[in-house]
Amino acid sequence: MKFLQILIHTLLVLLIMTFLLLLFCTKPVTTYQLDESKHFKSWKSEISKLKFKANDDSLQEWNIGWAKVNITPDHPTPMAGYGNRKGKPFEGIHDSLYVRCIYLSNGTNEVALVSVDMLIIPPTVYNILKAKSSLDVSKIYLSATHSHNSLGGWYNTLAGKVFAGNYIPEVEIKISNAILNSIAEAKSKASTGKITFTKDIDREDIRNRLNDNENTIDAIIRSLEFKKDNGQKAVMVTYAAHSTVLNSATMKLSRDYPGILVDSLENKEFNFAEFMAGAVGSMGPIEKGIDDFDEVQNQGIGVKNHLIKKNDFEEQLNPGTLICKEIKLPMPAPAPRIAANLALRPWVFYWLFGQEAVFVKALKIGNLLLVGMPCDFSGELMKSLDDYASSKGLALLITSFNGGYVGYITADEHYNENYYETRTMNWYGPNNGDYFSEVIRNLIDKATK
Numbered sequence: 001m002k003f004l005q006i007l008i009h010t011l012l013v014l015l016i017m018t019f020l021l022l023l024f025c026t027k028p029v030t031t032y033q034l035d036e037s038k039h040f041k042s043w044k045s046e047i048s049k050l051k052f053k054a055n056d057d058s059l060q061e062w063n064i065g066w067a068k069v070n071i072t073p074d075h076p077t078p079m080a081g082y083g084n085r086k087g088k089p090f091e092g093i094h095d096s097l098y099v100r101c102i103y104l105s106n107g108t109n110e111v112a113l114v115s116v117d118m119l120i121i122p123p124t125v126y127n128i129l130k131a132k133s134s135l136d137v138s139k140i141y142l143s144a145t146h147s148h149n150s151l152g153g154w155y156n157t158l159a160g161k162v163f164a165g166n167y168i169p170e171v172e173i174k175i176s177n178a179i180l181n182s183i184a185e186a187k188s189k190a191s192t193g194k195i196t197f198t199k200d201i202d203r204e205d206i207r208n209r210l211n212d213n214e215n216t217i218d219a220i221i222r223s224l225e226f227k228k229d230n231g232q233k234a235v236m237v238t239y240a241a242h243s244t245v246l247n248s249a250t251m252k253l254s255r256d257y258p259g260i261l262v263d264s265l266e267n268k269e270f271n272f273a274e275f276m277a278g279a280v281g282s283m284g285p286i287e288k289g290i291d292d293f294d295e296v297q298n299q300g301i302g303v304k305n306h307l308i309k310k311n312d313f314e315e316q317l318n319p320g321t322l323i324c325k326e327i328k329l330p331m332p333a334p335a336p337r338i339a340a341n342l343a344l345r346p347w348v349f350y351w352l353f354g355q356e357a358v359f360v361k362a363l364k365i366g367n368l369l370l371v372g373m374p375c376d377f378s379g380e381l382m383k384s385l386d387d388y389a390s391s392k393g394l395a396l397l398i399t400s401f402n403g404g405y406v407g408y409i410t411a412d413e414h415y416n417e418n419y420y421e422t423r424t425m426n427w428y429g430p431n432n433g434d435y436f437s438e439v440i441r442n443l444i445d446k447a448t449k
Helices: 002-025 038-048 123-132 158-164 169-188 257-267 292-307 346-353 379-391 420-424 432-447
Strands: 026-028 062-070 098-105 110-116 140-144 191-201 206-208 220-228 233-239 272-277 283-285 313-316 322-328 337-339 342-344 359-365 368-373 395-400
Touching (some): 038 432, 062 220, 062 272, 098 169, 110 272, 110 322, 140 169, 140 272, 140 359, 140 368, 140 395, 191 292, 220 292, 368 432, 379 432, 395 432
Parallel strands (some): 110 140, 233 272, 368 395
Antiparallel strands (some): 026 342, 062 098, 337 342, 359 368
């Protein structure tokens, strides 16, 4: 009898403690009108201050340089990309990791287009660049290849340790120094040339991870091709298929399919190539092959073959415009869900993930607007934004992982669906597909005034 009383008392205490814990740590998911929200109004205030200078037609010449720096670890370190690896170190190196940079100047302004063979650009790396770069950090346009088989150890938060393993301070310092060195080397090699924006269609190597509707797939390879007057050529390629051909059981460092893509381009068509993840949210690769690395080969070569065909679209970019802006991006309070209608409170999110500045990059090169987003930005949102840019006389290129990170931004129609992207990795509640799309439309408007 006494044992039963103790058991009941213990269960009651546990029940009360669980209730209090849920009350203290969670809250119901709330909905709101986007245009009435505080963060939306703050963005409108922020964007109202942004000005793009008019074209300077007296500028007639591009200066272009490129460089890469090897960042492959010389000893086993944690791998980043899949939480179920639990931060285990890599067991071998399939192919080396790099920082790649293309430097541009029109004689008045300069910018560095930098891509890193990592899952994301960690916010801590961006903070180090702010402190150490001789080039204004707002002029460094960053992205990642988004390989899920790259080095980890770069984010000292509880959530960071899940996805990137135990924190190693030297990693973020090494990455930052490699970025700075790549910029310096690329600038030192700059010489005159031309820049062309191209688009090619590749529907054979991409799928929608959320549905089977082919009309919601961003199948466009968007590229910048650089040709120096001395005949050397480089290319910056963006594509929306996730770099997840390699699965979590593969414990070798690799650049995934973007590595095969850039290596094959450098082997014949170009002297230099770099890859930036495009609107990768909801977009997956099509795995074709007998094992992981056969699939990687087929994916990379598949994209390459579509890229080197006659372009579906091309436009030479005038050196009269080279403008890169960094704009603060106000966000709603974080509300990561643990159930359909139950979310963690903001303080719990910050305890798990830390709290970093969020921003968007807007880079106008000639008649092309590049927008660097702090997220996995969904390819489902691209067509309407492409059409909007075209209606304003602009070409548009969107990349993910700009040095900040807020999780996945997907079409709002999926918010109540129980997918990894819309539940586990949606950290800021409803309406963010519409919000981020409005942000990009506002940047398009500013770039065409």
